[in-house]
Amino acid sequence: MVTAETIWITGASTGIGRDLALLLAEQGNTVIASARSESGLQQLAALNANIIPLVFDVSRADAIDAVRSELLKHSPYLDRVILNAGTCEYLDISAPDWDMMQRVMTTNYFGAVNSLAVAMPLLQARPKSADGKGAHIIGVVSLATVVPFSRAQAYGASKAAMQYFLDSLRVDLQSRAIDVTVINPGFVKTPLTDKNDFSMPFLLSSSEAAQRMANAIAKRPRQYDFPGA
Template sequence: MKVMITGATSGIGKQLSLGYAKAGHQVVACGRSQTKLDALTQAQPNISTLCFDLTQYDSYPELAADHGPLDLLILNAGDCEYIDDALNFDAKRFEKIININLIAIGYALQAWLPKLKTGGRLVLVSSSAQLLALPRAEAYGASKAGLSYLAKVLAIDLAKHQIEVTMVHPGFVQTPLTDRNTFAMPMMIGAEEAAETIMRGIAKGKRDIRFPRLFIWLMQSLSLLPFSLWRRLAMRMVSP
């Protein structure tokens, strides 16, 4: 199986790359750090790499002839920054996160979706943050909510092309991104466990992979509250 993975130099993407390569699949690992990509190829010889920035839309690399067609395209790359002062809204920060988490996905689809073979699968890694309005998450939450909606529409429109779509909604996973957080992150799991969960879900043909179960249940339950009540609870989360 041929697998292409973005955001492969750290966190979930790195563990997915190593996991699929270890299972004997041919992996195209994408990222911005050639040094980190080289480390992947040294760890698993059946990993090839593409080094580029997803937000540099005019310089997307072409897949080599021996890279395609793809059986599995996993668009995993993303970033997280928070809006600390909503009254003095940081539009540049908002734009940055929307670009990498959502707009870049559109360009990646344009570049590589045609490389997916009939019967292939597209995987979009969203977040459980899209389930609930969270303080300071104007940029991150909006981008992931948009990504989840995009995945649902693609699942409809790509069905006639025999391409399946899987959405991934993780809770807190220990990665370089979450290492920057200064707040409590309940029920956090490791990136390797997250990757294994995703791989199992893909193998079973799941269209929506959510984990950890208890955390997702809690988020979904809170999302059912009247917004006025959730708003009061959420405000307490950021009260001094």
């Protein structure tokens, strides 16, 4: 028998995050879904009673305490947090917008850091299961950290920073029995990738990506890359 969990997921109003939130809720878990869009979250929550909407702009470090307080209203601890919020902008080397590098890093890297700052006390409060497992941190990174793509300097660098952050964090959390999983998706059809003007080989639907991720999350691997994993 699978025990229902309390799971917090960021970037949940569209794309992979939305489909993953729905899938996890359908499995009987309580899913606290966060994003900037209140209307998007309300529409999501209307689809499943197990989904609780919680507005959070991950770039807002000044919102950390308030968001943590809201989480605590629903549960004294979290079983898992899924750091999924992200954005992508491309660099035009002929007319570079250098400020864009900061914008993407703020959401993708510091957004993950801010989210973890919110969640860490609730993750540490999670009782160990019978097999000695504690809470679980999942970071949605990208295969872009492996292959350098044209114009993706900001996106790739922010995701590479996120991967190192999580890999290093895993070392420090071993003694606390908190697992850290890095998920590296390839191309997935989402509102973000719909803007791409180049070929995207092995493109998956967001629902297929969510299913693969849910299957991987249940096994708590150190890293899961797909497609091809």
